[in-house]
Amino acid sequence: MKTIEWTNGKVRIIDQTKLPHKLVFVTISTLQQMVKAIKTMQIRGAPAIGVAAAFGMVLGAADLRKTAKKLLDSRPTAVNLKWAVERMQNIANAGKGFSPSQLKELLLKEALLMAEEDVLTNKKMGWYGAKVVKRGMRILTVCNAGALATVDYGTALGVIRAAHEQGKKIHVYSAETRPRLQGGKLTTWELQRSRIPFTMITDNMIGHFMQKGEIDLVVTGADRIARNGDSANKIGTYAAAVLAKAHGIPFYIAAPVSTIDFNIKTGKQIVIEERSPEEVLQVGKERIAPQGTKVKNPAFDVTPAKYIKGIITEKGIFKPGNLEMLGT
């Protein structure tokens, strides 16, 4: 089962806002619908929204400049979106002189290739990443960097999945990841389906379980990685990395090379998306704070390279300082 798939001339996605309670598929047939699905996080996760943007370019092939702009504006932090749009633009340029239907066909082929590549990329990442997982390790992950955040298999959860498939008897701690609870709703759902043993904890328990010696390894995804290895990922990742360092626990990022933004030198240049206050003020129908409460809602934070032991990619595991090797 894929998070995103091209079927009968349309895009079918899992509506991630309905999980874990209901598995609902949504069919997307216009660019506008795709932009909305990305903004409302029906589809989310850096690699997944990269592929979503590629299909978005197919749906909006009639005016690629306008389409590209709309997609790029939908969410600012994950660089995969930009990467996908640019790759599609390059293909369009190569197809200059094609009829509209030929061009659309060309774009669709590229988008389908990107979707296929994504799965393969994750499996390679899993294979490399599993090398750092020792038998019996208890692994913390935050947010969801699983099959749902990609086309299938996952990045950080792909590493976990590979280690599990190798019979390493791992146990996962899934931090619930407020405000949108992707760790509590999506990662738990995936782990349960894959029969990988796990415990869900609230985000503020991470320090405590590290202190008690119950976490051996941290692996998370990333939404954008700067050339120096500074990595933007879901809010809370930075705190988990600092806590890991304080407890001598190795902290890894798992992300495809497409998540590395070779145009920026450090994490300081990464734009952090600020999302709606409602996400913080409300859990489902349950209102938390009193009326008039002011909140902040940065969706991501930046973990400086010095906290990252390695970045697991489909081309191997790299020290954050060695990413330049990939950028040629």
Add this chain to the structure above:
Amino acid sequence: MKTIEWTNGKVRIIDQTKLPHKLVFVTISTLQQMVKAIKTMQIRGAPAIGVAAAFGMVLGAADLRKTAKKLLDSRPTAVNLKWAVERMQNIANAGKGFSPSQLKELLLKEALLMAEEDVLTNKKMGWYGAKVVKRGMRILTVCNAGALATVDYGTALGVIRAAHEQGKKIHVYSAETRPRLQGGKLTTWELQRSRIPFTMITDNMIGHFMQKGEIDLVVTGADRIARNGDSANKIGTYAAAVLAKAHGIPFYIAAPVSTIDFNIKTGKQIVIEERSPEEVLQVGKERIAPQGTKVKNPAFDVTPAKYIKGIITEKGIFKPGNLEMLGT
């Protein structure tokens, strides 16, 4: 308005499970009701449940041994409960030979005194604590160590209140404090009523805002402090302290001397209450994780003394290593 008050031969408390949406008072006339109110956290906060236990001893004066046991079993971590029960037992011993009604009268006087002392204690604590608050500081607190956690005024929030009353133009960051969201529901409610400017954040944003230089000081309450200064407080406090250290931000505990357990040498001896999984799995009526999800729910963690710059008490501010001075 007091969190807990003796009125017409009964105890009146604010039902904290209904805040911030409704201000509901509950009248407690039996020991059993008091034990239930403590267990379900209708009343909570170390100093408040100390006073609740004192009133509980009055309500259960007919069989003090049994009453003491029931109260002590209601919640294990906060030592104020034990402190209050023992203080009441000492009074009962002093009143040997009294008639049941005389004994009850004696116990009531002591409980009322403890409730009054609590307010005074908090105000003194606020006065001492405000000295470490500089003009314009942005102060992080977790959970609720406010008027609601005491009889009135608060411990950590008492310090914040005092600094605000002194016109120091402070701004508070209130971490929502999963699973029960005391920071999001109770601290916000108190700050709003007192017109103290604040921003609510999710627990996993603490590191990010420290990294951005937006937090200057951390003050929290405590539920039990060991002789060496190790302090148990609401889950997440330890992580906040480690993060504060990593960012060079001073971290203070504000708690009355009654929170210091001179019988234990270090925090390792503190029993951490494990509460119901439902608190983690559910926010109000909103279910988070899929059926069958295993969770952990330690209600507290222990912050080692080395992370604590000072412990603010009603007798002054002490370095964690100097608490012995108070234990004589």
